[in-house]
Amino acid sequence: MRLPNYYCYEQARLDTIIPNFMPFAQPDIVAILLNLPLEQRTNSAFFRSFIREAEPKLSQFKLVKGDATYPFPFGTIPAKIWTGLKNKLNMTFHDTMQIDFLLKLREFVSDLAHSQSVTENANYKKNAVQECVADFYRGNYKRASELDWWLAFEFWWQGQKLKD
Numbered sequence: 001m002r003l004p005n006y007y008c009y010e011q012a013r014l015d016t017i018i019p020n021f022m023p024f025a026q027p028d029i030v031a032i033l034l035n036l037p038l039e040q041r042t043n044s045a046f047f048r049s050f051i052r053e054a055e056p057k058l059s060q061f062k063l064v065k066g067d068a069t070y071p072f073p074f075g076t077i078p079a080k081i082w083t084g085l086k087n088k089l090n091m092t093f094h095d096t097m098q099i100d101f102l103l104k105l106r107e108f109v110s111d112l113a114h115s116q117s118v119t120e121n122a123n124y125k126k127n128a129v130q131e132c133v134a135d136f137y138r139g140n141y142k143r144a145s146e147l148d149w150w151l152a153f154e155f156w157w158q159g160q161k162l163k164d
Contacts, residue, residue: 043075066087067093110133112151113129
């Protein structure tokens with residue numbers, strides 16, 4: 001169950017982005033939840049029974065923990081074992097959209113990394129940028145986030161130059 005002292009930091013972070021409402025942080029709701037019998041508070045039993053009664057079709061969907069899915073009926077221990085096995089067997093979800101996007105931009109990114117606006121920019125270590133680009137396109141996809149960050153900064157930087 002969500003408790004105010006545990007989730008208040010995340011709520012504060014989210015409130016800086018957009019004011020929102022976390023219903024389980026309300027004191028009267030927390031009091032009601034803490035008065036539920038223990039068997040309804042463990043393994044999300046309350047929520048599972050509510051879903052089964054209110055909208056049974058939802059119980060057919062798998063649940064997600066980290067990057068792995070597990071069947072709806074699983075409690076905490078079976079879910080932990082199941083997701084642990086899926087992680088070890090590399091049967092988890094891997095979002096390749098960022099890598100696919102960067103691969104489609106290969107020629108543009110390579111040209112940009114060697115362009116005059118990048119090589120003469122005092123904000124960059126020219127060799128580090130070019131090495132990141134080359135390394136990614138040689139197959140080191142662990143550098144995708146670094147490359148993505150550099151591209152975002154470069155687009156912002158070029159936008160700033162246009163304003164001047």
